[in-house]
Amino acid sequence: MGQLLSFTDKGIFCEQGDFYIDPWRPVKNAIITHGHSDHSRLGHTNYLTHTDSTPILKHRLGTISVEGIKYRESFFKNGVKVSLHPAGHILGSAQVRVEHKGEVWVASGDYKTGPDPVAEAFEPVKCHTFITECTFGLPVFRWPAEKSVIEEVESWWRSNIQQNKVSLLCAYALGKAQRVLSLIDPTIGPIYVHGAVHSINAIHRDGGFLEEDFPYLSNSIDKESLRDALIVAPPSAAGSTWANKLKPLSVAMASGWMLLRGSKRRRNVDRGFILSDHADWDGLNAAIKETGAENIICTHGYTDQYAEWLRYIGYNAYTEKTLFEGESIDENVAKE
Numbered sequence: 088m089g090q091l092l093s094f095t096d097k098g099i100f101c102e103q104g105d106f107y108i109d110p111w112r113p114v115k116n117a118i119i120t121h122g123h124s125d126h127s128r129l130g131h132t133n134y135l136t137h138t139d140s141t142p143i144l145k146h147r148l149g150t151i152s153v154e155g156i157k158y159r160e161s162f163f164k165n166g167v168k169v170s171l172h173p174a175g176h177i178l179g180s181a182q183v184r185v186e187h188k189g190e191v192w193v194a195s196g197d198y199k200t201g202p203d204p205v206a207e208a209f210e211p212v213k214c215h216t217f218i219t220e221c222t223f224g225l226p227v228f229r230w231p232a233e234k235s236v237i238e239e240v241e242s243w244w245r246s247n248i249q250q251n252k253v254s255l256l257c258a259y260a261l262g263k264a265q266r267v268l269s270l271i272d273p274t275i276g277p278i279y280v281h282g283a284v285h286s287i288n289a290i291h292r293d294g295g296f297l298e299e300d301f302p303y304l305s306n307s308i309d310k311e312s313l314r315d316a317l318i319v320a321p322p323s324a325a326g327s328t329w330a331n332k333l334k335p336l337s338v339a340m341a342s343g344w345m346l347l348r349g350s351k352r353r354r355n356v357d358r359g360f361i362l363s364d365h366a367d368w369d370g371l372n373a374a375i376k377e378t379g380a381e382n383i384i385c386t387h388g389y390t391d392q393y394a395e396w397l398r399y400i401g402y403n404a405y406t407e408k409t410l411f412e413g414e415s416i417d418e419n420v421a422k423e
């Protein structure tokens with residue numbers, strides 16, 4: 088039988104159902120896994136996504152025709168049964184399950200198996216073929232516990248206060264910033280956010296996913312009120328003229344890449360915290376095992392290496408090229 092989902096120059100295509108999943112070129116019907124910009128692009132005629140992703144897509148893409156559905160709510164499109172399931176990556180992130188004539192495929196988008204106060208926990212979905220990301224698909228990537236990372240952030244902040252430095256924490260404006268803001272102890276000092284984080288925070292607050300309204304750092308704020316402050320800003324803020332005006336300061340980056348020696352230096356930050364919104368090596372392996380799938384398609388990250396590992400342990404695994412980026416902390420504001 089033909090492939091239920093195939094990889095075309097426009098994106099992941101379901102021919103039978105006449106829709107694409109996270110297409111990178113304009114199409115008629117797009118099912119969107121989540122609001123990061125490498126997965127939700129401009130130019131599609133009809134968007135379908137999780138209800139919690141609809142305000143994010145509207146915020147990022149402007150006036151679009153978008154329909155939101157809940158997790159596990161299914162519908163039929165030309166005889167193909169479609170449903171969304173939690174991916175644990177960011178607010179509203181979803182895996183897409185498609186079923187036709189007893190054949191089940193799941194496209195995971197981006198996912199994480201660890202905890203996150205603002206993302207519903209990853210749900211393993213049984214399928215025959217699982218399309219996985221492999222952003223961190225090497226054994227070196229194993230995440231420390233979220234709690235211990237947040238404690239490290241807090242002690243870094245306290246020590247900056249003692250040294251009269253402002254603390255600037257760089258994290259994706261969509262997802263990671265809200266995760267950190269939900270977990271950090273707000274009694275240590277005042278917390279401000281960059282404008283890009285502030286607008287995404289508002290969407291989370293409207294949905295009841297973030298309690299506090301952290302003030303936006305405007306130009307008019309005098310330096311004295313920033314004493315003892317933690318500022319949460321997108322990765323692009325590191326080394327920017329915007330950030331330099333805040334000196335004396337200590338700059339930190341929250342990313343899975345901070346596990347690698349040298350990635351801090353490359354990004355010109357003083358401190359790295361290992362916090363990712365993607366699955367680590369153990370998370371990927373556990374997630375794939377729980378799907379029960381025999382066929383695994385690796386789409387972004389360490390795809391060739393990870394597919395080789397999966398073949399070694401008995402899966403029918405291979406790589407397909409996509410335009411998904413995974414976790415990037417280099418020169419782009421793609422995720423913001």
Ligand SMILES: [Zn+2]
Pocket residue numbers: 121123126176197
């Ligand atoms: Zn993502």
